[in-house]
Amino acid sequence: MNRKRMKRNNSKKNNNKMNNDEKISLKLPRDTRQLLNDNIENIGLKLNKYIKFVEKKGKEEVQKRTNNGMFRLSSAQKKLLDQITIRNRKMIIELQQAGYEIKTALFKPLWRMTIGLGVPSVRETSMLFHHIYGIPYIPASMIKGVVRNYIITEKFRGGDQKAEEAALQDEGFCDIFGCPKNSVYKESRQGKIIFFDAFPIDPVNIEWDIMNVHYQKYYNGNEYPTDSQNPNPVFFLTIKDTQFYFVIGIKRENEKIKSGVFAGEKILDLTFDYLKETLENYGLGAKTAVGYGFMKEENLENFL
Structure with a gap:
């Protein structure tokens, strides 16, 4: 029983993670996204090209504000x-x-x-x-x-x-x-x-x-x-x-x-x-x- 519960919990976590990934998306080719891995050093490039989109009420919007840390x-x-x-x-x-x-x-x-x-x-x-x-x-x-x-x-x-x-x-x-x-x-x-x-x-x-x-x-x-x-x-x-x-x-x-x-x-x-x-x-x-x-x-x- 414990093992089954653990599997269910893990599957729920994976599903939630997939849902979260779907809510915030990048309009970039998959291989480019994997290569970058959110580690762009050029701040100007990161701000203007590495744009994340957020799903709100069935519509996608540009994530206009990001963490201050991305600008260090x-x-x-x-x-x-x-x-x-x-x-x-x-x-x-x-x-x-x-x-x-x-x-x-x-x-x-x-x-x-x-x-x-x-x-x-x-x-x-x-x-x-x-x-x-x-x-x-x-x-x-x-x-x-x-x-x-x-x-x-x-x-x-x-x-x-x-x-x-x-x-x-x-x-x-x-x-x-x-x-x-x-x-x-x-x-x-x-x-x-x-x-x-x-x-x-x-x-x-x-x-x-x-x-x-x-x-x-x-x-x-x-x-x-x-x-x-x-x-x-x-x-x-x-x-x-x-x-x-x-x-x-x-x-x-x-x-x-x-x-x-x-x-x-x-x-x-x-x-x-x-x-x-x-x-x-x-x-x-x-x-x-x-x-x-x-x-x-x-x-x-x-x-x-």
Whole structure:
């Protein structure tokens, strides 16, 4: 009798396990699924390609939120991050030897930061990961764009012209970021400042956060904002307690700006000061209006 009961219990356990496996499924070929065995080291690949589906009320839905543990760097990625840091240091030395002037800074989010929230994803929200390394980073184009917007807002808003039009008529602004034909130089010019991608310094801490839409029907234009509506939580990824290494440089001599709002200022020094101001006062990434993305400067000597 005991043996029969044991067999029945084991069969029930196996059936329950099969049922659980059916409730959470992966849309991958069987041999690929067995080979991977949930051990993907590239976080970006894991988030965007290794998608689990959950069966709810007879319908399959994407498992939008997963355990925070899946976003921890593997030992291989930690070594890769160290190699990226070493390579960045060598790059700076080689650029300086080639006649470039370089300035660097280390910044850390005051609270949380989210980069690439609007990147297309089946999970509703996403995060920007380097397409090769699979780690979160801040692209040079984003850094340049946010510093540019900050300068336009702080120095050229409020006049008779539109802020950006006024900025394009300023020599210093065009020297930093470049300009089109309809500018102070009457010709298209490339900016003199070079912005580099900002990579994190180990460790990289990625965690889920939540924004809760309380009045979804109201925002859709269907009903008034009443307490009878059910909140609709949306999960998204954030970075916290992670230092990023920022680098900017100039190929030619760090000359003074001749005229305009920034007359007398050195181009690289001015840009570097505004980079720091931007990260501290303007923020970086999404949801800065509610406190995300603001950063504080860290001691660079400890890093070097």
